[in-house]
Amino acid sequence: MSLNRNLRDAKRQKNDDFYTQLADIENELKHYRQHFAGKVVYCNCDDPKISNFYKYFSLNFEALGLRKLITTCYKNQYMDLFSDHTSEKAIWLECNQGTYEKGAYVPSGPVVRHLKGDGDFRSTECIELLTQADIVVTNPPFSLFREYVAQLVQYGKKFLIVGSQNAVTYKEIFPLIKDNTMWLGVTPKGQDMLFDVPEGYAQELVANAKEGSAYRVVKGVIKGRLGNAAWFTNLDHRKRHEELILYKCYSPEEYPTYDNYDAINVDKIAEIPMDWVGAMGVPITFLDKHNPEQFEILGFSSLWDDDFKSHTFYDDYAEMRQDRTKTGLSGQKANGYPILRGRPRKGNYLIKGEEVVYTLYRRIFIRRKGLSHPH
Numbered sequence: 001m002s003l004n005r006n007l008r009d010a011k012r013q014k015n016d017d018f019y020t021q022l023a024d025i026e027n028e029l030k031h032y033r034q035h036f037a038g039k040v041v042y043c044n045c046d047d048p049k050i051s052n053f054y055k056y057f058s059l060n061f062e063a064l065g066l067r068k069l070i071t072t073c074y075k076n077q078y079m080d081l082f083s084d085h086t087s088e089k090a091i092w093l094e095c096n097q098g099t100y101e102k103g104a105y106v107p108s109g110p111v112v113r114h115l116k117g118d119g120d121f122r123s124t125e126c127i128e129l130l131t132q133a134d135i136v137v138t139n140p141p142f143s144l145f146r147e148y149v150a151q152l153v154q155y156g157k158k159f160l161i162v163g164s165q166n167a168v169t170y171k172e173i174f175p176l177i178k179d180n181t182m183w184l185g186v187t188p189k190g191q192d193m194l195f196d197v198p199e200g201y202a203q204e205l206v207a208n209a210k211e212g213s214a215y216r217v218v219k220g221v222i223k224g225r226l227g228n229a230a231w232f233t234n235l236d237h238r239k240r241h242e243e244l245i246l247y248k249c250y251s252p253e254e255y256p257t258y259d260n261y262d263a264i265n266v267d268k269i270a271e272i273p274m275d276w277v278g279a280m281g282v283p284i285t286f287l288d289k290h291n292p293e294q295f296e297i298l299g300f301s302s303l304w305d306d307d308f309k310s311h312t313f314y315d316d317y318a319e320m321r322q323d324r325t326k327t328g329l330s331g332q333k334a335n336g337y338p339i340l341r342g343r344p345r346k347g348n349y350l351i352k353g354e355e356v357v358y359t360l361y362r363r364i365f366i367r368r369k370g371l372s373h374p375h
């Protein structure tokens with residue numbers, strides 16, 4: 001394994017120990033109150049001693065009308081997060097509905113038990129708990145996000161989870177978004193989120209990373225920062241039914257067709273032409289505005305998407321700099337990206353004889369719903 005890969009994996013695993021702040025949980029969860037009455041909630045990556053997900057649901061157990069709260073904790077590798085975080089064993093904790101005694105609500109539990117194994121969300125005993133749950137809510141380890149989501153889908157669970165917004169580009173995740181099996185939460189994707197981190201990692205961040213970028217200091221406490229966190233869910237919320245107001249009309253000059261995809265290019269979500277019935281490539285930020293009654297998602301610019309395929313490839317093009325010198329690379333790395341004809345004002349481009357093209361950022365392909373007149 002290369003050194004870079006090792007470093008990347010180490011960083012990813014560190015991000016697995018980013019602990020979600022209560023305010024971020026409250027800000028997202030307030031949009032879903034209607035879904036929780038009478039439900040069993042399971043937080044399966046949560047040490048109840050430190051998890052704010054556990055804290056949120058235990059504090060709001062009655063207000064949400066929960067039937068049961070189950071939390072399981074992975075035997076933690078970082079023992080230094082908080083002074084009382086000393087559990088050597090993975091634990092399982094359950095809170096049940098309380099009762100009213102002399103007019104006062106007396107919560108039942110929590111009952112704490114030890115798990116036989118290490119509390120891995122994929123273990124038989126955790127899957128057994130998962131089958132009892134209606135809704136899973138947590139911030140799972142980012143490095144296992146694909147597997148984590150696959151398991152939720154396999155067991156047909158409702159969920160609300162934190163992940164990296166990059167996950168929308170994973171070949172295992174994008175099809176779920178495309179099919180409206182899963183969508184983004186209410187907090188805008190890519191909004192800065194700060195997380196509590198284990199003490200040792202906090203010191204590492206201060207020693208090796210850039211303040212403002214990898215971490216921030218809030219009231220003297222070092223918080224890990226993710227500039228690209230996002231909530232993923234299959235619980236309905238009001239924002240995904242809000243109609244995007246469109247005001248522009250199509251013109252071939254403003255909305256050129258890609259060289260390699262049968263779609264027009266739209267650079268800004270606000271500029272989606274209201275009268276175009278065909279496919280359009282839009283920036284990934286579109287997902288924050290996606291309303292499934294207004295738009296259909298057709299595909300993603302990548303070589304793995306079989307539904308919306310690139311029909312042109314650039315292996316026999318040469319990459320050029322703005323000063324017209326060759327970089328020495330071929331156009332192969334542009335394959336799958338959306339490509340426009342012509343020379344860009346900035347950045348490198350590709351040539352083959354008289355043909356000149358350039359690459360754009362990745363795009364999601366969408367189509368308006370309910371427009372019947374071909375342009």
Ligand SMILES: C[S@@+](CC[C@H](N)C(=O)[O-])C[C@H]1O[C@@H](n2cnc3c(N)ncnc32)[C@H](O)[C@@H]1O
Pocket residue numbers: 015016017018019020044045046047050051052053073074075076077119120121122138139140141142144
């Ligand atoms: C990103 S942290 C978030 C923790 C907590 N859910 C929160 O939001 O504060 C992910 C957590 O998953 C735990 N974890 C790592 N691998 C796991 C696994 N295979 N099964 C269950 N939990 C795991 C880590 O120990 C860590 O506590």
